[in-house]
């Protein structure tokens with residue numbers, strides 16, 4: 432099936448996260464320790480080290496079920512370090528938001544090749560969509576600035592933010608979805624092939640809902656779509672199970688891609704990976720040349 436749609440993750444896939452990760456971690460420590468002064472820098476650093484060491488078997492537990500490896504990026508790492516310290520201190524009280532301000536202050540720059548890749552994908556007549564956990568307005572605003580001198584291209588790019596790919600849940604029974612989409616979801620197994628001491632869950636109803644907004648009534652949507660992300664479990668495991676082509680952007684240090692992610696990409700029916708978005712472009716060219 433010829434490719435018609437490109438779906439991109441945002442953070443880490445289109446941005447250079449390591450460039451500003453230390454600032455993000457420092458700012459998160461500042462905000463968190465202002466709320467809880469008993470958390471010293473030494474304890475914070477020990478928590479980061481412990482969470483990193485426990486990954487990838489330890490997971491991002493934001494939604495109470497494992498959603499991604501706990502050391503996959505500074506956002507997940509900081510969240511799990513805070514959970515670790517909260518448990519250590521016996522804190523159960525509602526937690527304020529520790530992340531919005533650090534995320535803003537430590538804005539990760541776009542990957543330098545992003546614009547040329549978007550232009551090439553558009554020239555290939557692919558519909559371009561972003562699906563991300565980050566806020567829709569935030570991503571849209573950053574794309575507005577990035578493509579300020581290319582308004583025709585910007586107008587074609589759609590953004591589905593707040594996708595909550597970490598939510599392992601069924602499709603809400605009381606919402607209307609195209610029948611084909613609900614059936615595809617219902618046929619999914621609960622978990623992908625076991626590669627860790629914990630399950631890697633596939634039935635991510637919130638992510639499926641975001642994918643559904645891209646595909647609508649088109650039941651050829653999955654087979655004509657390539658999804659590109661930087662965390663296999665969070666971004667690509669579900670699309671792979673649905674029959675999409677998938678491309679993994681391998682993470683740079685200190686958030687190296689784990690061996691199990693590369694094994695999963697090797698096992699994927701239509702998988703590939705690269706260190707940057709130029710590798711995605713090469714994959715798109717190969718797909719279109721063979722169709």
Ligand SMILES: [Mg+2]
Pocket residue numbers: 440441442443444660661662
């Ligand atoms: Mg990402």
